[in-house]
Amino acid sequence: MIDDFAKRYLHDDLREAREAVLEKLDGLDEYSVRRPLTATGTNLLGLVKHLALWETRYLGEVFGRPFPEPLPRWDDLEARGRDFWATPEETRTEIVARYRRVAEHSDATIDALEVDAPGHVPWWPRPDVLLFNVMVHVLTETNRHAGHADILREQLDGATSAPSRDSEFWTARYAEIERAATAAR
Numbered sequence: 001m002i003d004d005f006a007k008r009y010l011h012d013d014l015r016e017a018r019e020a021v022l023e024k025l026d027g028l029d030e031y032s033v034r035r036p037l038t039a040t041g042t043n044l045l046g047l048v049k050h051l052a053l054w055e056t057r058y059l060g061e062v063f064g065r066p067f068p069e070p071l072p073r074w075d076d077l078e079a080r081g082r083d084f085w086a087t088p089e090e091t092r093t094e095i096v097a098r099y100r101r102v103a104e105h106s107d108a109t110i111d112a113l114e115v116d117a118p119g120h121v122p123w124w125p126r127p128d129v130l131l132f133n134v135m136v137h138v139l140t141e142t143n144r145h146a147g148h149a150d151i152l153r154e155q156l157d158g159a160t161s162a163p164s165r166d167s168e169f170w171t172a173r174y175a176e177i178e179r180a181a182t183a184a185r
Helices: 002-023 030-034 044-058 092-112 131-157 167-183
Strands: 118-120 128-130
Touching (some): 092 131
């Protein structure tokens, strides 16, 4: 009983986190979703591409249910990091559609397996895992990148998932936080 509850709970949270990531692309032009916003090049569309690739591995390959589209090998050192940005030839539509196909494939894996189904993650130090472990990991990573996406989107146009407030409120809040930081010196 608790296993079914845990699996359903984690799965529902994963679905919500995926949508939160995709919502950050809404209303932005191609340049904005692709442009590097940190020194390491982190960008919104790259986060979606990265999540798609690794979710296929964790909720596909790890359980002997490979995603039916070609993927770079996980141990290909030359390919490392290329999943964090979109080439000019890759479209937003293509990357988002792939993420949705990945989600369907992952959802089918989750639905087909028991929460204690065994899997194998060859790149982990303790590679023998259960579906539960992998679901927690994928949910954690998706939420982590959703948080990155929140910050990137705020940098781009000020949009946040925080309660709606006017610019006066945020200007005052910023000043309050700055005063607190200055006082802590």
